[in-house]
Amino acid sequence: MMRRATRWGIAALGVAVAGCNDAQTTLEGHGPAAIRIAHLAWFMTIAFLVTAVIMWALLAWGFYKRRGTLEEHAPIDSEGGEIWIAIGGMAVPFIVLTVLFVLGLNLLSDFPIHGMKGPMSVSAEEAMKPDIRITGHQWWWQIDYLNDDPSKQFTTANELHLPVGRPVYIEVETADVMHSLWIPALHGKVDLIPGLKNYILIEASQPGDYQGQCAEFCGAQHAHMRMLAVAQEPKDFAAWEADQLKPASDPSTPQEVAGQQLFVSGPCSMCHTVRGTTAGGRVAPDLTHIGSRQTIAADSFPNNNGYLEGWITHAQSLKPDCLMPNLTQFTGPQLQDLVAYLRQLQ
Ligand code: CUA
Secondary structure (H helix, E strand, O other), X not given: OHHHHHHHHHHHHHHHHHOOOOOOOOOOOOOHHHHHHHHHHHHHHHHHHHHHHHHHHHHHHHHHXXXXXXXXXXXXXXXXXXXXHHHHHHHHHHHHHHHHHHHHHHHHOOOOOOOOOOOOOOOHHHHOOOOEEEEEEOOEEEEEEOOOOHHHOEXXXXXXXXXXXXXXXXXXXXXXXXXXXXXXXXXXXXXXXXXXXXXXXXXXXXXXXEEEEXXXXXXXXXXXXXXXXXXXXXXXXXXXXXXXXXXXXXXXXXXXXXXXXXXXXXXXXXXXXXXXXXXXXXXXXXXXXXXXXXXXXXXXXXXXXXXXXXXXXXXXXXXXXXOOOOOOOOOHHHHHHHHHHHHOOO
């Protein structure tokens, strides 16, 4: 019975670890920085696990060895008992915390900002020119792909695409309150602070989808301020980039045409941009290629017809307090037209 339980326990642990591929975990890195952080995270996890096991073993040992009542016990300061308090209460914590502090400092010094030395360092000149600017909003991420050539710049939201094997220099700032960008599979956190620009050099070593999360409490929907990082082979990334640079595709079916008409003439266009149309609102995510994204509402829900309709009519139920109002004025057929239009914005 015991052995069966143990086997199930190990199997469950295996599934939990294996299932972490796409999850937000610091224990499995998919880029040079994240791999170094993962080593430290595993060291800490194992060290604390071992400490906890030893502590429980000592407690159990004390419990089983116990004889008689508390009054009959020898005082703690007889037979050199105090030395164990000094060892367990001071010496061990001092050593453990010192080791972790030094390892942490060492790791930090390997992550450069503005051309400092390290395995992922960039020159000061390169550092002046970020590849991407990410702006935090309550509660979504604006992502601007920068380029000296203005015709090669574009804006998207909540889905960060990166070419594999190339360090990408990212500038972060916030439009409102403090946020923190954290894609655990790729790197540590970087804070978005009002009035300041921060920088992070992110590199993915394998293609894949990696979950990101705002890591600084920023209001009611902090937990729904998520992000999807999509690491792609350079040729796939180039194809994606070329698609994103294009203006929105023209609607082809009568339903899509009707949807576009509703979009540009209705409330949608006051907040959202669809490049190539008259919709030029700047306070909400750019929807030029919304159809190509995997999720909506800052990686909170799948991007499908059901959730899009729910989002348009009941955003305040799905994500209370966000800036997207409940647009209940649309009739059923109008809603379907709108969603058909959004879905073809590939
Ligand atoms: Cu943005 Cu928490």
